Amino acid sequence: MRQFVVLAHELSASASIGLGDLPGTGRLDLLCRCVTSALLVSHDVREDARIDLVIDGYVVRFDGGSVRRLNPDERSTAALIRDALAERSEAVGAIPATVSPGVSVRRGDLEGTLERLDGTLVELHAEGRPIAEEKPPADPVFVLSDHRDLTDAEAGLLSARADRRASLGPRALHADQAITVAHNYLDTDGFGRY
């Protein structure tokens, strides 16, 4: 299983989400691209992948193994996120509410999300070792931020729990681009054999 966690810093769970201005709605455009990068390839879904969007005390999960009707464009994915957030009051305690096949919402933050995830936590960091220097773990978890840096608290939490610290290259990438590169690293057994 490949897992991605993306932290949204500007989107409110109670935001009024129109679909005409996604960047102006807490950079929802960026979150949508992350979902596409995490779960879709050409004419296919990555069934062994899932992505958690941590949004203002809630976690919207897209699971590649069960998602249906996921298209690559930003707008249709934004509608799915909007619908998930609209159902957030249905999520009681730690129990997620399923919104549509493969899409759910639950209460949660970064700390709770990391506690729930099994796997090798890879911290992507500009000062990490080039990721190609080590072979991929079997069940990696990558945590990414939106267009804003991690807060000090988030960065501290991640550093404390990370199993590896790695860098994807010399350029700081968009979160969705980082997901695409991470998938390619995994697909090719560390940019090598396949």
Next chain:
Amino acid sequence: MRQFVVLAHELSASASIGLGDLPGTGRLDLLCRCVTSALLVSHDVREDARIDLVIDGYVVRFDGGSVRRLNPDERSTAALIRDALAERSEAVGAIPATVSPGVSVRRGDLEGTLERLDGTLVELHAEGRPIAEEKPPADPVFVLSDHRDLTDAEAGLLSARADRRASLGPRALHADQAITVAHNYLDTDGFGRY
């Protein structure tokens, strides 16, 4: 210089381009994501990159060295492509018309585009050798298709002219994902040093 050429198969140059349904407008969503992948990284522009979108007898070029006001979301990029196609009658012969800084439109097709481009033409192909097996060329040109396969004529033209045939991995990627991986390959000197 890094150059990308993306072939659009469903978008008409004379299409009425609203911004509310980009997938329904010849998969304009996909072309927009390709522009973002080719030219933008986190809070920065790749000044050494450009991308040509070959659309129904016209070529819309985005040049990273001179583009302004390019945002990562699909909708704002779609507006730039719409505006470029609207000015296509200003492109006379082989002379491009500049639409806004770094965005131009000219008459052209794949064959003419390949003739104009200097560099090492890398054909991305499922049956190519893993791209990591060779170091990157100095001035690579990558040709990609939208969601449709290349036509036989396009594939023949590309094979005849390609300097290398390479594969990015075992999964067929979206065109914009392929651009992101190709950039990472170049950024890291072949997924290695940086």
